[in-house]
Amino acid sequence: MPGRLRAALVAAAVGALLLAAGAIAGVVSPPAPPAFPAWPMLLVLDLLPVVLAGGFLLRGRAGVAAAVLTAFALIAPGRAVADLQLAVDAGLTGRPELLRPTSLAPLHPSLGLWLLLAGHLATGLAGLLAASRPGAQPEGAARGEPVARVAPLRQGRLAVALCLGLAGAVGLVGRPFTSDDPFLVPRAALDAPVAAMAGGLLVAIAVPLAAVLAASSADPATTRGGLLGIATGVFVLAVPPLAATASVAEVHLTWGPPVALAAAVGLAAFAVPAGRAVPAEDDQPEEPAEVTLPGQARLQTAAGLLAVLTGVAALGGVLAPQLVVPEGVSLPAGYASRLLLPAGLLVSVLGVASLSARLATAVRPALAVAWAAIPLAGAAAGDAVLTASQVGADVRPGVGAWLTGLAVLGSVAVACCAALAGGVERDDVDLTDVRPNPAATVPAAVAAVLAVGAFGLPALRAPDYVEPGVWSDFRVASWGLLVGLATVVGAAVLAPLCRPARRTALLLGAAGVVGVRLLEMPLTGARAEGASAGPGTWLAVACALALLVGALTSARSGTRTAEDGARGRADDERAGPV
Template sequence: MTARPDAPSPAGNPPKPTIAIAAAAVGALLLGLAPIAGLVEPDLAAAFPSWPLLLVLAVLPPALALLFGQRDRPGTAAAVLIAPAVLAPARIVLDLQLVVDAGLAARPELLLPNTLDPLRPATGVWLLIAGHVATVVAGVLAFRGREPGDSGADSGSRRQGLLAGVLCASVVAAVGALMTPFSSDDPYLLPRAAVDSPVVVLVGGLLLALAVPCVGGFVAGSADPDVARGGLLGLALAIAGVAVPPVFAAAVVDALHFEAGPVLMVLAAVALAVLALPAGRIPSDAEAGELLLPTLSRLLTTAGVLALIAGVLFVLAALTPQLEMPSYLSQPPLYSARMLWPAGLVLAGLGITVLVPGLALLVRPVLTVAWSVLPLVAAAVLDTVFTAVQGAGATAEIGAWAAGVGVLVGIAAAIVAALAGGVERDDVDLTENEVNRTVLALSAVAGVLGALSLVLPVIVAPGYTPPGVFSDFSTTSWGLVAALTAVIGAALLAPRCRPARASALLCGGGVVVAVRVLELPLTAARAEGSGPGLGLWAGIAALVMFACTAVVAARARAEKAFVDA
């Protein structure tokens, strides 16, 4: 009797993601057909016959996933589809500019404007959006259907340097996504950097710049080599799908010229594809017992360096002009730029502290919360810059660019610091870790007060309405949302953490609130008759509560050590 092959174990390879691949293929077909169907009315052709290029770029992820599936690597096949799905919402927002005002889209691969008359969206626009939606569906199906494969490797390990390399390449791609896609001699085709673009393109560019390092950190930190390899290949192809069309257009259209942004993205995509090769190699038995992930000290060093760079960029932003007005307009005082100083000094100080071996583990949780001071401050500065650029024809200067890049680097620092925390917890017995009820109660009060300090105005003045989370929502409000999320997250997580880490998280929440409180003394001159608002008093109370709760959490550690002794 012929022996029947053993059934795969629960930890074995998942089934082939056939439905996900089919959904991705449908999405690719829709993206390729969109230029043929016509994107606007009256109909305008692309700057070059682009549909073959767009179709190939869109088909590559499902084709690669199908190839891995046929080679019995379903985990890798599923992972290939995840990154394009995460980047697809940002691409949907970018494509919505074709609905709002196609003449300002600057998408030569889709259409070449030759008139100032209004353009109406046609069938092709909806095919583009439907294609991206199908890509999202494919990614969701692939993610839900994947399971860790039996790689034979240590479940918490990755190769040294992989995470650092992926994050560096991802940040380069994110910066490139915010830069000018190409230059143009055509008066009807006006490419701009994200900061100078219409609001829809700006939001889409920011979403794209945030999504790339997030996906890179997720897949590079996976314990499954199949997910790491497939995820990095999918991310490389997704970045190429955005960057290659403007590069190709600059190469074949005489009126268009290369710019650095898409070129940086293409180079980052190549780097990620190269990193995918060692990422998917299954280690030998001898290697499996070693620490293959960047060691904890290396992760901490990377987080510290990134935080230091982010802080230095913010100090540079504070020292240099953020805005250049046209010659016929006077330079307005940019009061929000004064907040760049405390944010930059906080991140630079945390970066230096994380680089000190004896303090790194204690300070690391602070960084995972305090990074949010960067978007809190930068959003207000960039809001003013965007308004001046779009309303008065001003030009964004190096200070604005430094602040924008600093936010991205700070996000990367927080991601690496969080990954370092995961590695640290792998070596700690958490079975006896209990929720301290006193810390829980005090932390809840601190979190509520901290949230109020960010929701309520810190400055009030006659005729002055500051941007908020629930009213007058603007670019500045996104920074408030980021800080609000970080403060509430710290308050919720602290009671469940080890005492020292809980104390550090609470200190991080206090740092964010302290920067918020500084808004009054540093920017009160922006409005005549200004005074303290309810947000200031809530912030001061929250700062006191965060400090007291951090002390209580630290004392809980000392008491536990005394009892154990």
């Protein structure tokens, strides 16, 4: 057994024992016992990666064992930061497996919290030791067998790992349960206090990142172990809320933990075929694995289909009720969801155009940017739903809210397909003569600067009304503003480096996203009495104009370039052979 891997296994076991000891000792003072006897379950859960890695190690598969510990350790920082909320305000943690407050009396951290943090530290140390083990040999080499090598990396494998990782992340950041106990307050990660939100987001980032890193490895042992390790991590985080709903009468199930649990099972099942090696033949030269992408036409068709479905889901979010309210209570006006109408139409139209063989390549850059209109509108609608859901247990998300969530997920898939199609196209085109276009640089730079104000400043102003923002009053809707801002600025930066036709489409797509932001005032202004256009609206007008000027300039330069090329070819034909 390699020395560092042995030390990593011991550190992981110590970490699991410390985490269980923290739950037993109690995390706050005065004591607030857990809602149910949870420490045996927590001990078993945190020992899972140790048992899994130990089993592979006993079978002589040190590479898989090391990858299990390394991947599982990636969620340790997020778990530690989330547990720090116990030191800030334990009453807002919503962790029935650790404590159940019974009053509003202040709670102070006790020995159990420090044991939890020490356990996370030991888990992270185990991952570092496992990742840095020296002298690793391919499996089978020590037994004199032909060294196994992984099959050529397929984009489908990365896509499956990414989708499963994103599903696990979405399930973990959702609301873990609902509660009838006023002292047991569950919150989604984006609606949680600062420490809990930061920890939840770190975990949400680590899960798909670990899945993609494992799936992209050229070593089959690392692929299998990494996927199993992150699957174990998602499983460990998804089970406690499920156990709480089964053990505590006042706690009720939500969609988050089951989705995370299904993603964990999917990752574990996918680890078997993804980590399967191909035996290397003695007469075959060893070749590096190559990434093979689907054809550009297929990717553009996939992007178009996804865009149409995403747009339909967004339109469904407008037409269907965003909330379910008790009988006899009237539904509030869905002002926030109205932005889904222009966003859904924009993405749907581009999706239909992408299904045309003649138009697909031309509109692909626009679709690669316009997808951001869906998160921009969807985050605003989701913010309103989350705010209304906190009024009482009888108010919950409706069909429109779920369709909006599907539209946001679909828009991310659209962006991935469109970006991959662009990568395939660039591989087939000689870009050595492409230079930054001075005529497009100025309007693109102006648009990038204006976009900061268009998305960062309020779109409307009214007495006693505070709009979610980027620099202040950061809420769920602010994430949509950040996505829109980053996408438009990114398009403005890349546009001068693109070919004329692609540059034009890229700038027009960015103008579409800014246009959705511009429509916020006329579509949702009735939400506040005495509302007027804010600086964000006027800057959005200026930004959209700058983008349209850049697109027009680019289109004209492209026309002149084509005419010059045709004239040059005609002159060559008249001159005859030299």
